[in-house]
Amino acid sequence: MSDIVLTAAVRQNLLSLQSTADLLATTQNRLSTGKKVNSALDNPTNYFTASSLDARASDINNLLDGIGNGVQILQAANTGITSLQKLIDSAKSVANQALQTAVGYAPKSTVTAGSIAGATAQNLLGNPVNATVTGAAIPGAAATTTKLTALTTPLTATDNLTINGKTIAFANSGGNQITATGATLDLTNATVGDLLNAIDTITGASSTVPPTPSSLGGTKLTLSTGTAQDLVIGGNAGTLTNLGLVAGTTVRGTTLPAGQTLTITPTVPGNPSTSITFGTGVGQVSTLNGLNAALAANSLQASIDSAGKITLTTTSDAASSTIGTIGGSAAGGGQPFAGLVAPAPVADPTVQGTRSALIAQYNNIINQITTTAADASYNGVNLLGGDTLKLVFNETGKSTLSITGVNFNPAGLGLSALTQGTDFIDNNATNKVLTALNNAGSTLRTQAAALGSNLSIVEIRQNFSKNLINVLQTGSTNLTIADTNQEAANSQALSTRQSIAVSALSLANQSQQSVLQLLRSG
Template sequence: MSGIVLSSSVRQNLLSLQSTADLLATTQSRLSTGKSVNSALDNPTNFFTAQSLDNRASDINNLLDGIANGVQVLQAANTGITSLQKLIDSAKSIANQALQTTVGYSTKSNVSTTISGATAADLRGTTSFASATALSNVLYNGTAGGTTAASGTTTLGAAQASVSGTGTVYASDGSTALTGAITLLGTTAASKLTTAPADGDTLTVNGKTITFRAGAAPASTAVPSGSGVSGNLVTDGSGNTTVYLGTNAAPGATVGDVLTAIDLASGVKTSTISSGAATIGVASGATASSAAAGVVTLKSSTGADLSVTGNADFLKELGLTTATGAGNATVTATRTTSSSSLGALISDGSTLNVDGHVITFKNAPVPGSTNAPAVASGFGVSGNVQTDGAGNSTVYLQGGSINDVLKAIDLATGVQTASISAGAATLTTATGQINSSINASGQLKLSTGVNADLSVTGTGNALNVLGLAGNTGTATAFTAARTSGIGGITGKTLTFSSFNGGTAVNVTFGDGTNGTVKTLDQLNSALQANNLTATIDANGLLTVSTTNDYASSTIGSSSAGGSIGGTLTTALTFSTASSPVQDTVAQTARANLVNQYNNILQQIDSTSQDSSFNGVNLLNGDQLKLVFDETGKSSLSITGVTYNSKGLGLAALTNGVDFIDNAATNKVLTNLNTASSTLRSEASALGSNLTIVQVRQDFNKNLINVLQTGSSNLTLADTNVEAANSQALSTRQSIAVSALSLANQSQQSVLQLLR
């Protein structure tokens, strides 16, 4: 080949063509590999730098699998903790159910003693009481001016009131003056009224009813039970009367009968009933209503004002009103007070309720007096008071006085007692008591007695009239407290040593001030901190027993404590502390709860054992180490825990020992709460570690991308540039071939000459 001689132009074109071919080959290589650096010969610096970056990215990528496994290990542990927490909550529910179950003992340990007279309100025992005195407002009599004080003899009633016709009235003949003998019906004009009441007409007198009936009065054997007949009248003994009109042919009732019926209703007259017959008489000291010389005069009783309401035409017939017509008219007669009566009068039917006993004020003469009904069986009369001997009385207004009211009040309070015999009540003042009285100022001095604090309420106007309605006259009750002495154990001290870790008790009984104890509530407040409680029954039996929390313990035992002492034990004898008595049904229920609880613990153990991933269990004491970089310098070590029942501080329960009372149950609940807190703390730690691992996992993924991007930046070819280069080199190669062809043309010309 060395013998071949090429011209310089050919050789030059050949060299250019060879160079273009080399560049074209290089460009095509870059286009096919996508890299501008394919070997150290291309660019040693970029090649080895890119190789180092790729190697590091590969190493970190290899760590991602371990990190991913670590994430799953942590998630498995976290899932286990979640399940363990649910199991702990179930165990708590069982323990709380034990607290709500009937206490496991039908009788708890207790000591007791009897304190005579003790009550829940006052544990000090029998208290001595002295009668106190309470004063009413000032009472005045009816003296003009209304400022004269009343006295014990001031009467409750007043003088009779009268109301009379203003002119002469006549029989139906118009000339015969009206008298009591005039009949309501008849055939003779001179002996009857012009217009008689119709059958069924009524008069209302002080709330009592007078009814007019046609026909003759019935025989005594035909009257209703409890009523009696007298002439043309049938009365029930309480002021309600039926007046029988008769007929025109056989007249019955007279004007005098009507006036008698009005007097029976007003209390001016009384009736005594026996075997269907009524004996009617004028009340002692009273004047009956009358009709004479054409004038009708109505009288009130001394115990109540008079009010008569009836047909206007009939009342006009009697000359008592000028009103006419079929409607009603009312005639009244109001009593006037005097120096011998109260300035304000008590209304008929008013009552006082004194310490639960009832005093009734009645407009009538006292039973057993002249023309008054006999004293009812079982009752007795003293003055103008009728009593049942048990504190309930009736004060009769027609003759009663302030002294009678005071007597009735003392019977109600027990200041006086009544012995009843043959309708008479003999009053005796209780030992050490002072009868109620009225002072010179006109105030009632009421003795409270010793049986109860004084409490007086009333109906009607009695409370107000007697000055017991307060300064404003609107109070609904009058009260006064007895004077009380000290109880039987005042100053005595009761002690209990610490019971089941409670606070020792040192209680002094007193009036409830300055740290002393008076009531059962105060005693229980003192005993509560020592796990004891007290009760008292109606007989004063004070019992101190254990609370439900320590129902299985015995007061005063060496294991529980609670020994009793103090000066109270020298004054009273306490019983020996009883042992608690188990309730079989309740203990069986609690034993079932123990079994349920132990089953939960077994599930806790198995759940802890199963909380693993790929052989690693962070809840069973395993450790987890995660490497985050290729050098091993960046890593995280997670130390596992042992969270089976024992690791959580929980132990299997024993029937007859655990859940037997609230204290034992509360201990279990305390351990469960501690275990729950431990799980929450570990869950927080696992959550923190899981966050760290996940952050590093994401970091490594991003770092790999950064490394690979950097490597590519060093070695990758720009395909746009290389494609342009390839196109240019192809064009150059074509030109070089053409140039080489032109260079060879001169030699071809020489060849032509040689031919």
């Protein structure tokens, strides 16, 4: 419109009015959008900085869904572990029932040793006891006062008798010479009683050392061994015949001499062998308590009866096992443990039936462990089934957390189904199951602690991301938000300014209107 000529005043007022209109439009735009920076033209620095902050906040917000899923996956795994722990506790209850059930074998594997003379619970070695041997009738031996020369077959100076290797000789004079190392009897006055006294002096048997010394019963000699050693009879064959005796040894009551050893191979695979030395020295065994302490590691226990017989039997824990091979010098010829071979235990059908029913209950629980572990998944991820969970916490993918899953099926927990006739058959077998269950429970608790730690980390990062998004959005808003109070005041001021500018423009045009009025009046 270059053909239109405006005065300087009008043009100035017009420009002022246009500027005010532009400012008013800008103010109204800010009021309507709530932002003071709506495009890069408004403030390039703030606009692009805010856009960057908003973009990062959006990226992190998109990751929150994945983090939330991760929380639920961990919660599902934790729920699974809680249920598995309850199943383990149920399995323990079944195993404890088996322990409380009667031993499934009657009788258990048992052996009984020969009598140990004088043995008691406080003295397994025993004490030597007197034994006797009675000969054949001696014609003419009417009483202990009967002279040896008055027997139907009288003794002569050529006769001799040995007792425990000590010689009893006969002479026709010199009187009786009786000592512990041997004797000579004077046949001029020696009697049957003198002969018995000579024998007892050598053996140590006497009326003051019970039982009673050697004696004459009817016409038969009864000789005592004493307690010092066994009775060994020897000498001239004719002499022995005349006295109704036979050469040989009469053994005192069997004892368990110090230094004798007893060995027993493992009763249960994995048990240590038993190796015992009887005696009162350091490390030796002389009492029932000491014997049981030495036998315990091999799942054996001992008892002793009034006859001095030691009985070995398996403990209830090893009721299904057979006592190992018995050896050592105490099992040698003539010794109390000689020739002992333990029989196998005899199963009790009723009790074993009860234990078999418990096996069925246990196996049902094992099956539930399998299905529970398989069901502890969320959105296709199962940390109890060996899956791995990877969570990303920032928009660059550099801040991550990988949680490796575990296999918590029965095999992964070290458990398995039980077998009839093999498991729960005695306390040892049952305790093995309980040990496995305790280990499984410990494994679950350890994994629960690990899951709890990871869940805490994920929740912390989840809250951090939410707060960071808020910080980013707040920062973006601070760069672009408009002050509505200020913009409202600006709008009001600009409206007023616009009204004034219109009035000023009107005044600026009045000079031209005056010219128009002159033209009209002319």
